[in-house]
Amino acid sequence: MTKRMGKQFKDMAHVLNQVAIRDSIEDVRHVFELLAHALGHYLLHAGNQMDLLAPPHTVLAEKWERQAWDFAFELLMPARKVETFLRNGWSEDDLQEAFEVSAEFYQRRMQAFQREYAHLFFVQDVADLLP
Numbered sequence: 482m483t484k485r486m487g488k489q490f491k492d493m494a495h496v497l498n499q500v501a502i503r504d505s506i507e508d509v510r511h512v513f514e515l516l517a518h519a520l521g522h523y524l525l526h527a528g529n530q531m532d533l534l535a536p537p538h539t540v541l542a543e544k545w546e547r548q549a550w551d552f553a554f555e556l557l558m559p560a561r562k563v564e565t566f567l568r569n570g571w572s573e574d575d576l577q578e579a580f581e582v583s584a585e586f587y588q589r590r591m592q593a594f595q596r597e598y599a600h601l602f603f604v605q606d607v608a609d610l611l612p
Contacts, residue, residue: 510583514553521552551597554590557582563594 506512525548558580566576577587 510581514586517553517556518549521549554593558590
C-alpha cells in the first residue's frame with residue numbers, strides 16, 4: 482500500500498462504517514431501497530475497503546454495484562414471491578403495493594428478474610409473466 486493510499490484510507494475510515502441518506506429523500510420506500518443496497522455492500526464486500534479507492538467506473542466497481550443492487554432486489558422483492566405473484570396474474574400496481582417499493586425500483590427488479598431467471602422458462606414465457 483502506498484503512503485497516498487494509506488492516507489486516503491485513513492481519511493475515509495470514519496466514513497466506511499456509516500450509511501448517509503440525504504434529508505431531501507422524502508419517499509420512505511426509496512430510503513429502504515438505499516439501505517438494502519448499502520447492506521448488500523456491507524455483507525458482500527466487507528474486508529475489501531481498500532478496493533473502494535479504485536476509480537468509480539472500473540469493472541470491479543460496476544460488478545460491486547450490480548451485486549449490491551441484486552442483493553437489494555432479492556431482499557425487498559424475493560424472486561420466488563415475484564414469480565408466484567406473476568403467475569397468479571398480479572398487476573404491476575399490485576406488485577409495487579405488495580412489496581412497498583418505488584416504481585423505479587420495481588422496474589429495475591423486473592429487468593433483473595427477467596435477466597436472472599430467463600433460463601428457468603422459455604424466454605417468451607418470462608415475457609408473458611411480466612405485466
